[in-house]
C-alpha cells in the first residue's frame with residue numbers, strides 16, 4: 001500500500017481526512033456521503049457542516065474586504081464597488097463552499113480523530 005499523502009497536500013486535493021485518498025466531492029458542490037476509499041462517513045451528524053458555513057463566511061470576508069477597500073481607495077463609485085463585490089462573490093462561492101467543508105473536515109479530524117470508518 002502506498003504511503004499517505006501529506007496532510008496539506010491531501011487537504012488541497014480535497015481528499016478524505018482519514019485515508020487521504022478518497023475524494024470528498026462527487027461533483028462541483030456535492031459531497032460523497034462516504035469516502036470512496038475507506039468508507040468514512042463525512043457528515044457525522046445532522047447539521048455537521050454548519051461550522052463550515054461559518055468558515056465560508058470568514059473566507060468570503062477575507063476575500064471581499066480587500067477588494068472593497070482597494071476599490072474605495074481608487075475612488076470607485078458605490079454602485080461599481082457593489083457590482084464588483086457581487087461578481088467576485090459569485091465566482092468565489094463554489095471554491096469557498098468546497099474548501100470551507102474540507103477545512104472543517106480536517107479541523108474536526110484533528111480535534112476528534114477517527115481512525116477508521118464506523
Ligand SMILES: [Zn+2]
Pocket residue numbers: 016017018019020021022035036037038039040
Ligand atoms: Zn477515506
